[in-house]
Amino acid sequence: MKEKTPLLVVGAGPFGLSLATYLKHKNIEHIQVGYSMDYWKNHMPKDMYLRSACDWHLDAVNEDTIMKYLESQNLKPADVEPLTLDFYLGYAKWFQSQKRLAPRPAWVKTLNRADDSFHAVLDDGSEIEAQKVVLAVGLRYFKNIPEEYKTLFPEDTFHHTAELVDFSMLKDKRVLIVGGRQSAFEWAALIHEQGAKEIHLTYRHDTPAFEPSEWAWVNPILGDMVNQPAWFRNLSQEEKDQVGKRMWAEGRLKLEPWLVKRISKDTITTHPHTHVTQCKDLSSRELQITLSDNATLMIDHVVMATGYKMDITRIPLLANGNLVDQISTKNGFPILDEGFQSSVPNLYFTGFPAAQDFGPFFGFTSAVRTSALVIGSRL
Numbered sequence: 001m002k003e004k005t006p007l008l009v010v011g012a013g014p015f016g017l018s019l020a021t022y023l024k025h026k027n028i029e030h031i032q033v034g035y036s037m038d039y040w041k042n043h044m045p046k047d048m049y050l051r052s053a054c055d056w057h058l059d060a061v062n063e064d065t066i067m068k069y070l071e072s073q074n075l076k077p078a079d080v081e082p083l084t085l086d087f088y089l090g091y092a093k094w095f096q097s098q099k100r101l102a103p104r105p106a107w108v109k110t111l112n113r114a115d116d117s118f119h120a121v122l123d124d125g126s127e128i129e130a131q132k133v134v135l136a137v138g139l140r141y142f143k144n145i146p147e148e149y150k151t152l153f154p155e156d157t158f159h160h161t162a163e164l165v166d167f168s169m170l171k172d173k174r175v176l177i178v179g180g181r182q183s184a185f186e187w188a189a190l191i192h193e194q195g196a197k198e199i200h201l202t203y204r205h206d207t208p209a210f211e212p213s214e215w216a217w218v219n220p221i222l223g224d225m226v227n228q229p230a231w232f233r234n235l236s237q238e239e240k241d242q243v244g245k246r247m248w249a250e251g252r253l254k255l256e257p258w259l260v261k262r263i264s265k266d267t268i269t270t271h272p273h274t275h276v277t278q279c280k281d282l283s284s285r286e287l288q289i290t291l292s293d294n295a296t297l298m299i300d301h302v303v304m305a306t307g308y309k310m311d312i313t314r315i316p317l318l319a320n321g322n323l324v325d326q327i328s329t330k331n332g333f334p335i336l337d338e339g340f341q342s343s344v345p346n347l348y349f350t351g352f353p354a355a356q357d358f359g360p361f362f363g364f365t366s367a368v369r370t371s372a373l374v375i376g377s378r379l
């Protein structure tokens with residue numbers, strides 16, 4: 001049997017949960033599908049620290065904030081920052097129970113549009129017909145492996161960071177990490193702490209500075225965007241680049257200072273200004289790796305800390321249906337109007353796919369409340 005709903009929200013990460021809360025607050029009928037905080041639970045290492053702090057909470061109506069969660073436990077931000085993944089997941093669980101959110105735990109396999117409505121097929125066999133759909137599917141489909149590395153390493157000898165979050169298999173192993181930003185260095189610390197024998201990091205740029213990132217400037221911009229959602233798109237290209245550069249400088253040119261001690265180890269070696277030029281698969285299942293400065297390394301496993309790149313055609317529920325060709329894109333991102341609506345009427349995107357039109361903040365939880373308020377008011 002096919003269920004009918006005016007609105008289907010796909011995704012139950014920070015963006016999906018924040019939006020569902022606001023919809024509930026405004027009594028807007030909807031169905032939400034997705035596993036709660038699934039990406040954070042299954043694709044981030046359990047001992048990870050967040051880069052964001054207590055101010056980036058999930059509640060668009062500012063009631064169930066992280067501060068309120070802390071108060072309920074008699075704690076202050078200084079007691080919990082930098083936030084652990086466990087703490088953030090604890091907050092998200094508490095938030096969900098405060099708001100009585102119950103997303104349906106399933107995957108949408110296919111989304112089609114016919115006769116002015118959307119038809120979603122779920123992996124539990126059920127089907128949903130919706131007048132409007134919001135996709136808040138996060139980062140999972142956009143793992144980036146640079147072209148030159150796709151065929152360089154034998155298939156089962158390398159993993160993207162999103163697929164390697166349990167490091168027990170790397171005990172006593174020699175590991176090469178490709179990448180030199182926060183996740184490369186944090187994975188290096190965590191892999192070392194799990195008993196790896198040797199860790200090398202190769203990256204093309206300078207070693208970023210170990211300095212606290214400054215995000216305070218982001219909140220006022222996002223607050224203003226609730227009433228001026230076109231703010232970012234109306235900037236000149238030069239102004240947009242400046243915003244991008246500022247985000248880049250805080251997020252990518254800096255490493256969290258709490259990493260310094262953890263990576264200052266004899267077993268961790270950095271190779272700035274290098275890239276891998278050759279990989280020989282020796283019969284012993286060792287990799288003999290040559291870097292561009294001619295250093296040779298013997299390695300058992302490679303970790304690609306090479307980030308994410310937007311390409312909405314890689315979202316399986318779209319690729320399996322009839323919508324991909326109808327969605328106008330630029331640089332792999334959907335082109336969205338001021339209310340997050342794509343060129344397909346009544347199909348909305350939020351989170352990272354919205355970053356091109358709404359600003360780079362949309363790749364982070366800083367933007368969940370703005371997204372919920374703007375989309376919620378349009379719906």
Ligand SMILES: Cc1cc2nc3c(=O)[nH]c(=O)nc-3n(C[C@H](O)[C@H](O)[C@H](O)COP(=O)(O)OP(=O)(O)OC[C@H]3O[C@@H](n4cnc5c(N)ncnc54)[C@H](O)[C@@H]3O)c2cc1C
Nearest residue numbers: 011012013014015034039050051052107108138351364365
């Ligand atoms: C290592 C790492 C560290 C990070 N640290 C921070 C940080 O400190 N602070 C910060 O703000 N951001 C951080 N980020 C970015 C963070 O991942 C995003 O800010 C946040 O997850 C975006 O939320 P989201 O709801 O868009 O996506 P997600 O959290 O990825 O949630 C996506 C949801 O969509 C669901 N879904 C996907 N496909 C389907 C489908 N077909 N059917 C049904 N459901 C589906 C999933 O089950 C999930 O519920 C980090 C990212 C990484 C990789």
